[in-house]
Amino acid sequence: MRKNSISALLVKSVFTLAVFFSTGAQANLIQNGGFEEIGGSTAIGGYGSANTWQIYSSIPDWSATRNMEIWANNFIVSAYEGSNLLELNGHPGTAGGAFSIYQSFNTVAGQQYELSFAARKRQNSTEQFSVSVGDLDNAINSHVVGSWTEFSYIFEAANKLSTLQFTSLDPFGDTTGNLLDDISVSPVPVPAAVWLFGTALLGLVGFSRRKKVA
Numbered sequence: 001m002r003k004n005s006i007s008a009l010l011v012k013s014v015f016t017l018a019v020f021f022s023t024g025a026q027a028n029l030i031q032n033g034g035f036e037e038i039g040g041s042t043a044i045g046g047y048g049s050a051n052t053w054q055i056y057s058s059i060p061d062w063s064a065t066r067n068m069e070i071w072a073n074n075f076i077v078s079a080y081e082g083s084n085l086l087e088l089n090g091h092p093g094t095a096g097g098a099f100s101i102y103q104s105f106n107t108v109a110g111q112q113y114e115l116s117f118a119a120r121k122r123q124n125s126t127e128q129f130s131v132s133v134g135d136l137d138n139a140i141n142s143h144v145v146g147s148w149t150e151f152s153y154i155f156e157a158a159n160k161l162s163t164l165q166f167t168s169l170d171p172f173g174d175t176t177g178n179l180l181d182d183i184s185v186s187p188v189p190v191p192a193a194v195w196l197f198g199t200a201l202l203g204l205v206g207f208s209r210r211k212k213v214a
Contacts, residue, residue, distance in 0.1 A: 029105045029113070030164065031061035033183035035070055035084040044093060051075075055091050065100040066092040071179075080118035080148045080181035087122065088129055088168045088178035096172055102165040105185065107134070107157035112188040115164070116152045119143040120179040126170070127177035133164040133185070141169075148181070154188060 043054040044067060052075045055067050062068065069090030072083055079085040089099050107113065115136065121127040121143050128141035136155035143149040164185065168178050 027186060029107070029185045029187075030103060030183050031105075032059065033117075034079070034082040034181060035059065035062075035086045036082045037061070038070065044091075047091065048075075053087075055093070057093070062101050062103050064090075064102075066090065066094055066097055068101055076122075077120065077179065080120075082181075085179055085181040087176070088166060088180060089127075089170060089175050091175055092172075098172060099168040099178075100165055101180075102163055104161055104163045107160060107162040109157055109159055112154055112156050113162075113185050114152060114154055114188055115183075115185050116150065117183040118148045118150050118181045120148045120181075121145045122177040122179055124174075124177055128169040129178045130167045130169055131165070132167075134158055134162050139169060143178075 037060045038054075038056070039060040041056045041059045043050075043056060045055065047053065047055045051073050053069060053071045055069050056064075057067055058064055059068065059070065067090045069087040071077075071079070071085050071087060074083075077085075086101065088101065092099070113134070115131070115133060117131075119129075119140065123145060125145060126141075127143070128139060130137065130139045131151075131153070132138070134155035134157045136153055138153065140151065143151075164183070166178075166180060168174070170177060
């Protein structure tokens, strides 16, 4: 490969890194993380109303093991952001099994990502749930009754497709509690060492070109 081709490749690589990490770090890879979009989903049974709460087997971008319960318009508590929120412990629709919601999204194996979300207990201090994605698998019971708690975790993706899952750890028969809202996953910004490496590469390219001209 000619020197000019190598120089061009180095410049392109550093530029690609810069674009990816400067824009990607701000992009939310989770779709419908605030549960605002219901789309064409049909409510199950005669529960609640569109202005209070409804039960769905799924909604756009999210699937569930035992249905999902969406609250709207400040029903019982105000959403952390937007108008809607999710109660993880919904009406089951099936016998037995834990309440879970999950969503898969594209990732880069070995890349680190930041997961953030807000959680709140409905009325029972013993409410708890787990969150899992990539190399993260954590049980959470530190959210409280009466206000939202913000959570943030760093995880590493193992594959090109990752699945984020929230699962209630309450008894299977408990159909109240574990409120969730404003779920987000974003790439972690590139470490300073990588930027320095990229800058050094560009410096070498510039030096090589100046030497050739001289």
